[in-house]
Each structure stands twice: as structure tokens, then as C-alpha cells.
Amino acid sequence: MTQLHIPHHVPCIIQGQATQGLADSFAVLNPATERIIALCSSPSAEQIEYTISTAQHALSTWQHSDEATRKAVLMRIALGIEQHADELAQLIVQEQGKPLSLAHTEVAAAIAWTRYQASLDLSPEVLQDDAEKRIELHHRPMGIVVSITPWNWPLMIAIWHIMPALRAGNVVINKPSEYTPLATAKLVQIMQRELPAGVVSILTGDAETGAQLSQHPLVNKIVFTGSIQTGLKIKQHTAASFKHLTLELGGNDAGIVLPDSDLDKIAARIFNAAFINMGQTCAALKRVYVHESQYAALSQRLANLAETQILGDGLAPETTFGPVQNAKHYQKVKQLITEACTEGAQVLTTAQPLPAQGYFIAPTILIHVNAKSRVVQEEQFGPVLPILSYQNVEQVLTELQHSDYALGASIWSSDIDKAQRYIQHLNCGTVWLNTHAEVLPHVPFGGWKHSGLGVQFGQQGLLENTLSQVIHIHKG
Ligand code: NAD
Numbered sequence: 001m002t003q004l005h006i007p008h009h010v011p012c013i014i015q016g017q018a019t020q021g022l023a024d025s026f027a028v029l030n031p032a033t034e035r036i037i038a039l040c041s042s043p044s045a046e047q048i049e050y051t052i053s054t055a056q057h058a059l060s061t062w063q064h065s066d067e068a069t070r071k072a073v074l075m076r077i078a079l080g081i082e083q084h085a086d087e088l089a090q091l092i093v094q095e096q097g098k099p100l101s102l103a104h105t106e107v108a109a110a111i112a113w114t115r116y117q118a119s120l121d122l123s124p125e126v127l128q129d130d131a132e133k134r135i136e137l138h139h140r141p142m143g144i145v146v147s148i149t150p151w152n153w154p155l156m157i158a159i160w161h162i163m164p165a166l167r168a169g170n171v172v173i174n175k176p177s178e179y180t181p182l183a184t185a186k187l188v189q190i191m192q193r194e195l196p197a198g199v200v201s202i203l204t205g206d207a208e209t210g211a212q213l214s215q216h217p218l219v220n221k222i223v224f225t226g227s228i229q230t231g232l233k234i235k236q237h238t239a240a241s242f243k244h245l246t247l248e249l250g251g252n253d254a255g256i257v258l259p260d261s262d263l264d265k266i267a268a269r270i271f272n273a274a275f276i277n278m279g280q281t282c283a284a285l286k287r288v289y290v291h292e293s294q295y296a297a298l299s300q301r302l303a304n305l306a307e308t309q310i311l312g313d314g315l316a317p318e319t320t321f322g323p324v325q326n327a328k329h330y331q332k333v334k335q336l337i338t339e340a341c342t343e344g345a346q347v348l349t350t351a352q353p354l355p356a357q358g359y360f361i362a363p364t365i366l367i368h369v370n371a372k373s374r375v376v377q378e379e380q381f382g383p384v385l386p387i388l389s390y391q392n393v394e395q396v397l398t399e400l401q402h403s404d405y406a407l408g409a410s411i412w413s414s415d416i417d418k419a420q421r422y423i424q425h426l427n428c429g430t431v432w433l434n435t436h437a438e439v440l441p442h443v444p445f446g447g448w449k450h451s452g453l454g455v456q457f458g459q460q461g462l463l464e465n466t467l468s469q470v471i472h473i474h475k476g
Contacts, residue, residue, distance in 0.1 A: 010038045010181060012204055013188050014047065015054040016197030021204060022047055026178055031097040031323040032313040032358040038095075040181050042205035045212065051201050052218050055144045055171045058198030063141040063169045067122060070167055073194050074118035077163075078111050080190040085111075091183040092155055093314035097322040097359070098277055100314055110159040110187075113457075116441035117163040120462050127470075134473040139466035141169030142244060143220035146213045148234075150226045151325050152280040152381075154180035155187060160456050161223045162191075162200060168465035170221070171199050175213055177226075178206040179326050217241060221465070224248070225282070228450050235453075246454040246464050249447060250379040251407025252286045254400050255436055256393060256422070257298060258413035259291035266412050266434065267301035273410070273436035274385045275306075275363050278324055283408050283430070283437045283445075287376050288387045289396045295389040299367050302385065303348040306363035312355055323359040324382050330359035333382030336375040337364055340386065345369040371399070379405060397425040406448035410436040429455070 010028075011018040021041030028038045043051065081088065085107045092103040128135040147161035158174055165172045176184040181204040188202040203209055207230070214222045215237050221244040224234055231249040238245065255270060274285040290298050312319040324330050341347065348365040361383050369376055369386040376386050390396050400409065408430040413419040416433060423431050429447045432438065439445050439457065446455030454464050 008039060010040050010185050010204065012041075012043055012047070012051075013185070013192065013200075013202045014043075014051045015201070016192050016195075018189075019047070023205070026206065028095055028179070028182060029326070030094050031325050032355070032360075034327075034357050034359075038182055040178070040185075040204040042209050043203045048203065048209070048212050048216070051173055051203060052144065052216055054198035055173055055201060056218060058196055059141075059143060059171045061196060062171055062199050063143075065169065070169065071118045074114055074163060074167060076194045077191050078114040078118070080193060081107065081111050081114065081187065084186065084190055088155060088183050088186055090315070091186055092180075093322075095180045095182045096151065096154060097325055098314050099319045099322055100317075102277065103314065106153055106156045109156050113156070113159050113441045114163050117167045117462065120167065120459060122168060122462065122466070132475055134475065136471045136473075138469045138471060139168065139463060140469050142465060142467055143170060144218055145170045145172045145221045145223060145465065146216075146219050147172055147174040148210045148214065148222065148224045148226065149174065149176050149184065151177040151179040152277060152282070155183040157225050158184045158187060161225070164456070164462045165221075165223065165465045166195075166200065168462060170465055172201070173213060173219075174200070174202045175205060175210045176202065178204070211237070214238060214243075215241075219243060221245070223456075231452070244464075246446075246456060247452045248282065248445075248456060249407075249450060249452045250381070250405060251282045251284075251447060251451050252377075252379045252403060252405035253283060253408045253410070253428075253436065254396075255285045255288045255410040255412060256396055257288060257290040257294065258393065258411065258415070258419060259293050260414045260418075261294060261298075261412050262414050263294060263298055263301060267298060268305060269435060270298075270412070271302050271305040275309075275321075275383055276437055278322055278361075279363075279383045279385075280325060280329075280381055281437060283439060285385070285410065285436045286379060286381075288385060289390050290387055291393075292389045292391055295367075295387070299348055299365060299387050302387070303365045306349045306365055307352065309363055311352070311360050311362060313358070321363060321383070324361055325359070327359060329382065330361065333361055333380060333384060336373075336378070336380050336382075337361075337366070337384055340366055340369055340373040340375040343370040343373045345373065345375070345386065377403075393422065397422060401425070401427055404450040407451040408432065408436070408447075410434075
């Protein structure tokens with residue numbers, strides 16, 4: 001297993017320069033070994049202030065750059081990411097824990113999303129043009145965008161935030177998760193070659209750095225992906241200043257398997273949708289409702305698939321399933337499984353030996369779960385899938401409507417027409433039929449209710465990084 005050399009100290013990047021933060025230092029651990037792989041440091045209040053002032057200065061030019069320039073810069077950044085793909089993938093594995101092949105998928109997605117943003121058009125729209133009047137709608141940059149990212153897909157989510165913001169003429173300051181700052185720091189370093197100083201900065205740090213940045217009066221927009229609790233804090237702390245927000249928060253997506261389903265076709269798809277990235281994916285399938293006629297058969301197939309996984313360090317070639325990302329999260333997921341079992345659930349998967357070090361939890365299929373257990377009602381965000389049996393699908397739909405989570409849901413059936421009839425009863429941002437957790441650069445994605453505000457991706461996601469300006473020209 002080859003291991004990449006990671007610099008002992010990973011700096012912030014401010015005004016295009018690698019800069020040590022002057023506040024607290026913190027360690028980044030490899031979740032597969034629990035060993036320290038790097039040290040980072042948080043910026044002081046003065047350094048945050050300085051970063052904002054450099055962003056403001058960079059904005060004065062970047063916001064007036066033309067469409068062609070921004071598109072070309074994004075294309076060159078995509079190339080730069082491609083040239084560093086192996087290094088980025090290795091960093092992701094070591095800080096995040098996922099298997100190397102999945103980390104490569106993350107890097108490939110980062111490149112695809114960047115190129116897609118470069119392909120979009122932001123020309124003014126002509127709303128009226130006649131003898132008397134011409135009315136145009138322009139999409140202006142918002143200004144300084146603060147991007148705050150989580151630990152599950154550190155590179156890809158940073159790309160989702162940064163690229164549309166830049167494409168629209170904004171400048172960006174990223175604050176990565178304190179658990180996974182390394183690949184994002186490398187990304188921002190790669191980007192410096194293509195951008196004027198101050199257009200993109202990165203400040204490593206914890207919640208406090210995120211809070212200071214998001215509350216700064218000169219920040220115009222915050223794009224945040226993370227927990228509902230933090231999303232709520234950001235919303236409360238920015239209300240008075242009317243900052244623009246895009247919030248991608250938690251999901252507790254349900255899948256409903258209708259009684260006519262072809263289990264040969266869907267079992268592996270359900271497994272992959274639930275356990276992608278060890279279940280640490282906002283849009284993963286987090287609970288499955290199966291008609292009683294197929295309950296035992298589907299549960300057993302999912303358990304069989306779980307038992308084929310090989311747990312280990314993501315850099316080992318045989319590994320198909322990594323650890324969960326951090327100790328706190330490990331404890332949370334373990335606790336949810338224990339609690340569910342105390343409340344009547346049964347673990348269908350047989351226990352397998354786990355690596356001696358690391359935050360490993362084998363993929364766990366829970367059956368006969370009490371619908372009120374927290375593992376069903378809350379977002380578990382880990383390698384456990386509760387499976388619930390139902391007789392009446394209308395009852396399941398009614399139950400789901402009471403949830404505050406509303407990111408996505410899926411219906412599984414051999415009869416697409418029948419499945420489609422239930423869509424209107426699902427209140428959430430995305431509904432998938434016979435698939436789940438698929439996100440694409442050209443397809444808007446976002447949650448309803450407590451799962452978020454606004455959307456990312458597609459033209460609609462890009463426009464969330466702009467302000468509309470309408471120009472009326474009287475020709476007379
Ligand atoms: P988190 O909310 O704890 O942290 C996310 C980021 O916010 C981190 O960078 C953290 O330092 C920062 N932060 C924490 N407190 C802050 C504050 N008061 N002000 C500003 N920034 C602050 O979330 P997490 O534990 O890193 O990620 C897991 C959660 O994220 C899960 O609930 C998951 O569903 C959610 N998530 C959602 C999506 C989505 O697209 N909907 C994607 C990934 C993760």
C-alpha cells in the first residue's frame with residue numbers, strides 16, 4: 001500500500017499565499033488508523049479580517065471579468081485537478097476513510113462538475129424588445145461568498161460550492177471541515193495558478209472560524225452543506241444582515257418497495273444507495289419500507305450483500321468498505337444501533353472481524369425495527385439500514401409526510417406507471433424511481449423543510465450565485 005507524503009503542517013491560503021493560521025492548531029486523523037496525518041491551524045480574528053479585505057479587493061476586478069474568461073479559467077482548473085487526480089484521491093482516502101476507487105470517483109465528479117459549470121451560459125435575457133422598449137434581465141455577481149463544507153465528500157462538495165460562485169463572478173472563501181481539510185487545501189492551491197490572488201481563499205479551522213466568517217458584515221452569501229443544527233445557527237445569525245443562503249442539510253430519505261418488485265434487479269441497487277460512502281451521504285437511502293410479502297427475502301439479500309464487503313484501510317487494494325469518518329460519529333452510529341436493538345430490532349447481518357484500529361462499523365441490516373426508534377426517525381448518516389415491513393402503502397406515505405426531513409425519497413416497482421401515482425404524495429426535493437442517491441451536474445438538487453434552502457447544480461443552481469438586475473430602456 002503506497003502512502004502519500006502529507007506535509008506536516010497544512011497552511012491556510014490567503015491572498016494566494018500559504019499562510020499559517022495564528023490561532024489554535026488542530027490535528028487531522030486518518031480514521032482507518034486513528035493516527036495524526038497532518039496539523040492545521042485556525043486563523044486569528046485579524047487574519048479573517050485580512051482575508052475578507054483581500055477578497056473584497058479581488059472582487060473589484062473579478063466581478064467584471066467576461067464570460068469567456070471565467071469559462072476558460074474553470075476549464076483550466078478542471079485540467080489542473082485532472083493532473084493531480086491521484087494525489088487528491090489519496091488525500092481523500094487518508095483524511096476521510098473511503099476506499100481509493102470511491103475517492104477516484106469523487107475526483108472524477110469534481111472534474112465533471114467544474115467542466116459543466118464552464119459550459120453554462122449567463123448571458124442577459126431579453127424580456128421585451130419592441131419599438132417602444134427593451135427590457136433585459138442581467139445576472140450580476142453577489143460579491144463575497146463563504147463556503148462551509150462537511151467531512152463526507154470534502155473535495156466534491158467544495159467544488160459544488162466554489163465553481164458556480166466563481167463562474168457567476170463572485171469571490172470565495174472556503175472553510176473546510178476541521179476533520180477533512182487536506183484535499184480541499186490542495187484544490188485551492190491548484191486553483192491559485194489560474195486565478196488572481198484573493199479570488200479563492202481557504203481558512204482551515206473549526207466551528208468558531210465558520211461562525212466568524214458567516215457572520216462577517218461584508219460577506220454577501222453563505223453556501224453551507226452540513227447538519228441541520230448548524231444550518232439553523234447560520235440562518236439565525238445572518239437573518240439581520242439579509243445574507244443570501246444556500247443550505248444543503250440533512251436527509252433521512254426513505255425508499256418504498258412496492259410488492260411487485262423484482263428483487264434480483266433492485267437488491268444491489270438498494271444496497272449501494274444506502275451504503276455509498278459508508279452511508280455518510282446526505283442523499284443516501286436511510287430507511288427502507290418493504291411490503292410484508294417481500295420483507296424477509298429482500299432483507300436477506302441485503303444482508304448477504306453486506307457480508308461480502310471487505311473492511312479495511314481505503315488504500316489497501318482489497319478494501320471495499322472503509323471506516324466512518326470520526327470517533328464522535330462512530331459513537332453516534334453505534335449508539336443508534338444499540339438503542340434500536342433495545343427497542344426490539346434484530347441485526348440480520350452476522351458479525352465479522354473488524355480491523356484492530358480505526359472507526360469501523362460493518363454494514364448493518366436491521367430488521368423488525370420499531371418505527372419510533374431514532375435510527376428510523378433521525379438521520380443516522382452511517383453504515384446501518386433499518387428495514388420496515390408494511391401492509392398498506394398509503395399509511396407509509398402519510399407517516400413520511402410528518403417528517404421534517406425532506407431531501408429525497410424513492411419508490412421501487414416493476415410497474416413504473418403504478419409507482420408514479422405515489423410521487424405526488426412525497427414532499428421532498430427529489431424523487432427517484434428504481435434508483436436512489438443519484439446526483440448529476442445538470443440536475444437541480446436541494447431539500448425541502450429542514451433539509452435545506454435553495455438548490456445546487458444545473459442552471460438553477462448557478463443562478464443562486466447571482467443577483468437579478470432588470471434594465472428598462474425606453475427607446476422614445
Ligand atoms: P456540521 O454541521 O457539524 O459541520 C459542517 C461544517 O460547518 C464544518 O465545516 C463545521 O466546522 C462548520 N460549522 C460548525 N458549526 C458552525 C457554525 N456555528 N457556524 C458556521 N460553521 C459551522 O456537519 P458535519 O458533521 O460536518 O456533516 C454531517 C452532516 O452534514 C450530516 O447531518 C449530513 O446530512 C449533512 N450533509 C448534508 C448534505 C446535503 O447536501 N444535504 C451533504 C453532506 C452532508
